[in-house]
Amino acid sequence: MPRKAHQYLLDRDGRFFARLVVPKGLRPFLEGKTELRTALGADRREAIRRLHGAVALLQHKIALAERRSAEAGRREVTLGRYPLAPAQIALRNYHERLSFDEDMRNGNPLYARSGYVDEHYVERLRAGIAGAADDTELALLIGDRIERFRRLGNTSAEFGTDSWRELARAMCVSDYESLSRVVERNEGDFTGAPTHPLLAQAVPPPDEKPPVSIKTLVTDYIAAKQIVGKGAEADRRWGPVFTNLRKAIGHDDAQRLTKQNLLTWRDELLKTLSPKTVADVYLAAVRTVLSWAVANDRLEVNVADQVRQEVPRRNLDREQGFTLAEATAVLKASRAYEPAERENPVNREAPQTTAAKRWAPVLCAFTGARIAEITQLRKQDIRKEGEISVMRITPAAGTVKAGGYRDVPLHPQVLELGFLDFVNASPEGPLFYPDRQDKDAIVGARTVAGRVSQWLQKLEVVPTGVSPNHGWRHRFKTVGREEGISDRVIDAIQGHAGRTAGDNYGDVTLKTKQEAIQRYPRYDL
Structure with a gap:
């Protein structure tokens, strides 16, 4: 928690309180109190979690006192601070x-x-x-x-x-x-x-309604989603969104948030961000959290419901996946990779990064997995199931977009290239980033995924219009269809959700996946 927030946390013999000092001029309007307090309990972690919401309530009391002071002619208030229609x-x-x-x-x-x-x-x-x-x-x-x-x-x-x-x-x-x-x-x-x-027909001013902290709404929304195994990425992706929103509107009270606030914020965001990012990340995040707040009786209305941003149609001048020639060029570069020699050990590339550059493109090519799902792999995620060599993609190793784990058989060419020998020679823990107890696994996996992407782009083997990493997912599906493999099986291998309710009945077994993987053609490396 930022230091600024800690100034409102009071520790009294192991009991925690949210505390706000009452400005001297407002004390007559708050029964002469010099400070306001709210008990937060004896658990420091829980107290910190509740702190923002408690401070927002105390700030609301200060604001009401400020208004009463202004009405009594004792104090000037900033124009537009408490806007009413x-x-x-x-x-x-x-x-x-x-x-x-x-x-x-x-x-x-x-x-x-x-x-x-x-x-x-x-x-x-x-x-x-x-x-x-x-x-x-x-x-x-x-x-x-x-x-x-x-x-x-x-x-x-x-x-x-x-x-x-x-x-x-x-x-x-x-x-x-x-x-x-x-x-x-x-x-x-x-x-x-x-x-x-x-x-x-006028709606009475909501002056006496206690504030609803935007920050607390986001925290509670994420906690509610995590209870049912969702929202693993929401905190990282949406935290900056709501920080930006609170800064733009100048307060943390969702009760005071208006549609005009959001329209002004949207227009300001468009000066530096693409319409798609504004629509699909910023506005979508706010709309989702406020909708949850309304459904859970935290707010009466979702003012973001009608705030939208049109996204220009994307014009494609080529396919999104690698062609055979492009894929072969990337894989050859990957298999031939050798790190630059550095005299100073401090400047040498980590062996895990070298391994990621050599193996991540190959594994993406033959599994259609997301790059971060590959770079988060651990030694224990590779195993033998009878005669089948299996790679397990699991949220226990970092994150999985669909939520659950999936087992993916390894292609014969991956085995022939010596992947199992590499795994067996590796220490326990992550294969493609240094194992540090103080480092978040997701951060480590994403960091090395970014390095692989940057390296490939620098080599100029990735054509314009194709993602260095996501291009493999498009190609995997294209080749699978060419080989007559059903979309249901391809989706199960790649971790895509089923398209219909019927797709959720029955299982795509490891044997079915193995037969499908073996139908993917080899690359001439």
Whole structure:
């Protein structure tokens, strides 16, 4: 956890608390308290996990005190810090006007006896509602109250702008409706409610709702997925996404997140990222987590549901997999690879990296596996099953996109090239990256996978338009179809999910996979 977050963690004799100091000027609005605390229990790890959500709740209390201070004229608030829609501001103004009317009736009988309503003022309000009043006339009518809501941080609308005029007309509706209630009350009817759709359909401001920490939502979503064996990659892939989002909107409260926030964020991301990355990674991550939050009653609405980004159609000028000639060139380079000689041992290539460059392309070619599934292999993942030499791809070694393990028979040419001799001569543990207890296996496997890719690209044996590693998956499927192998069997070997519910019935046995693998032709190396 970043040091900044630790400043809110308090340890008192083995009991942990989230702590937030109350600014001196806000203490009168929080019962004179100098700090706020929330108990987090005695387990430090659990306390740290709960810290962000607890701090968000405390910050919400500080924000409410800040607003009460601003309403009392004691404190200025940054413009737009607590934004409300025009209808919400109008609704708040409506209730405040009627509250004032109630106070006056309770404190001064002459007020109620007069029953006076300024008809000229009412006509000016009607002109404002209709859009017939100019900005100067609107300012004279309700400009002082718009400025008050600006000081409270509910709007940043500037005089003369379209947004200011929209708010001014909404305030005219609010005043007109409140005066209608005043007239009704003068006749003894206190049951009236606003009839104008702007107020009748307005969603009350969510000021008193406790905040929902975006960071905590992500953590809880991932934990929920991991319980059922999913979400292994979500933390690594989505962590930076939500860090970026929180930085862009300036807070961590999902309750305050708006569709406009996300649209602005999306447009900013497009300045540096491709539309596909924005659509498939950034927006998809936010939409998924918020959808989970709604389904689990953590939020009432998913504001990201309609925020999309169109992705340009990809124009392909060639096949995505290697051709036979291209595949042969890559495999020849791989089998002939020798690391550069270095006098300084520190600069020498790790033997595991050398092994990855020699064997990873070969294994990809004959299994159609993902490169990281190959580079995460351990010695214990290679075994004999009767007469069949088997490679097990398992999440226990790092990660598997489909979630479960799968056994893949080794092609005869892989065996003839001496792969089992290499495995038997290797120490226990990972085959293609150094075995370090303090290093994440996934990181080690991905690091060496990247080095293999960079090396092949530098050799210029990988054509433009083909992924140095993923090109093997395309080729494996293409060759399998040419050899008449069913897609169901190819998918089982490659780790692709079945296309229909029927594909999940029955098993593709090791014998079936072995017969399929043996039908793949050899390469002339």
